[in-house]
Amino acid sequence: MKILIVGLGSMGKRRIRNMQYLRQEEIIGFDPREDRCKEVLEKYGVRSFQDINQALKEKPNAMIISTPPDLHMAYAKIAIKNNIHFFTEASVVQDDMLEVIKMLEKNDIVGLPSCTMRYHPIVKMIKTILEKNIIGKPLSFLYHSGQYLPDWHPWEDYRKFYVAKKETGACREIVPFELIWLTDLFGKIKTVSGHKSKVSHLEVDIDDIYNILLEFENGMESTLTVDVIARFPFRQLKILGEKGVILADWSEKNVKYYTNENGWTENKVDDGIVEENYIHGEGPYIEEMSSFLDSIQKKIEQPYTFKEDLQILKILEIIESSSESGLKKNVGN
Incomplete structure (x- = not known):
């Protein structure tokens, strides 16, 4: 699959590492900040875009939404409209979540919220x-x-x-x-x-x-x-x-x-390797991404x-x- 990481801050970079650990080779990124796009290219070799529409032209199969919480549902709706499986980081605002739930009921794609x-x-x-x-x-x-x-x-x-x-x-x-x-x-x-x-x-x-x-x-x-x-x-x-x-x-x-x-x-x-400037190990996050991939491939029921x-x-x-x-x-x- 081609995976688009939306938001290249702390969690976005963690998700890149998770997916690379899981041997997902086709990873691209999106972030409006030029410095973050340059950083993930230098650190992880991931090509990124500052325009979401340019990223979507790459036809990703899955989207990992690692933006601030108040933007999660906006990108979830973009994913659904483009028939892209998606995962969102932990939520704290409801925003359009009910609308997203109704949209998912009409589509055969996986939408998975975090339960790390x-x-x-x-x-x-x-x-x-x-x-x-x-x-x-x-x-x-x-x-x-x-x-x-x-x-x-x-x-x-x-x-x-x-x-x-x-x-x-x-x-x-x-x-x-x-x-x-x-x-x-x-x-x-x-x-x-x-x-x-x-x-x-x-x-x-x-x-x-x-x-x-x-x-x-x-x-x-x-x-x-x-x-x-x-x-x-x-x-x-x-x-x-x-x-x-x-x-x-x-x-x-x-x-x-x-x-x-x-x-x-x-x-x-043992919860895995702790990256510099992070407190928690990578293990649970890797397992969560593995579960997301398995959900897409219908190997398991959605866990949450x-x-x-x-x-x-x-x-x-x-x-x-x-x-x-x-x-x-x-x-x-």
């Missing part, structure tokens, strides 16, 4: 532990995801890219990113109580911390904290079960669990859909509504 964390070896190991009933029925979890915003892209001013905008703010973006895999592990959410605020001196007009109480349909009562103020990049999960506990730490790259019968069992995890993604974004809205009203909110599924 479901491919992470830590998440997959946790899922296995839960499925084996090692800690019994899960009753609650405490999860913290945080990283200081200026460290996200150390090569550019954090005040000048999409994470500084209210609608696509960094903290707001990460909440649905985490909910995608948390709901895959623990099921549907019944109610939420949320509180978001700006507590730091970061020079952006965004909320920099979200504290959320989640009540699941299975009875679990859990807490989720997402921030962009932590000076060390945290991703830590504690799951309390009837027979034991699970502790997962993404920075330490380990998952350990405890039961009264056997004490602690620890497992180290825009209908599911839209529901996650609606939960984000309900969390924010709860913060504004101070009330617990029901989540309709």
Whole structure:
């Protein structure tokens, strides 16, 4: 296949690496910025265009949309109209997503939204532990995801890219990113109580911390904290079960669990090579791209859909509504 990478920033370059790892040889790029087009040519040998119409003349079979989130659906519609399979990075705004869903229903192409964390070896190991009933029925979890915003892209001013905008703010973006895999592990959410605020001196007009109480349909009562103020990049999960506990730490790259019968069992995890200026390994992203290719070739069912993604974004809205009203909110599924 010929693959068009739309957007050649941090994620676009990662997707080029992913596809080259998967031995996809026909890769082209698009970005309105000349410097980015030159960079991917020098680093990866990928020919790029500053005009999307010129890129489309190359007749790509698949499009990977790695633009800021508020542009995802615009390029998704371009892909559908040109009968091109497409993948979008993590979403945070609904925009025309419902329209895209309806367009996909009338077309025989694959449109796949990102669910990267479901491919992470830590998440997959946790899922296995839960499925084996090692800690019994899960009753609650405490999860913290945080990283200081200026460290996200150390090569550019954090005040000048999409994470500084209210609608696509960094903290707001990460909440649905985490909910995608948390709901895959623990099921549907019944109610939420949320509180978001700006507590730091970061020079952006965004909320920099979200504290959320989640009540699941299975009875679990859990807490989720997402921030962009932590000076060390945290991703830590504690799951309390009837027979034991699970502790997962993404920075330490380990998952350990405890039961009264056997004490602690620890497992180290490898998420692949970590590229310069990146924090997370390439492994889950490569697997996600492999899944996209397999979906196109009908080898597997689509692992995650825009209908599911839209529901996650609606939960984000309900969390924010709860913060504004101070009330617990029901989540309709």
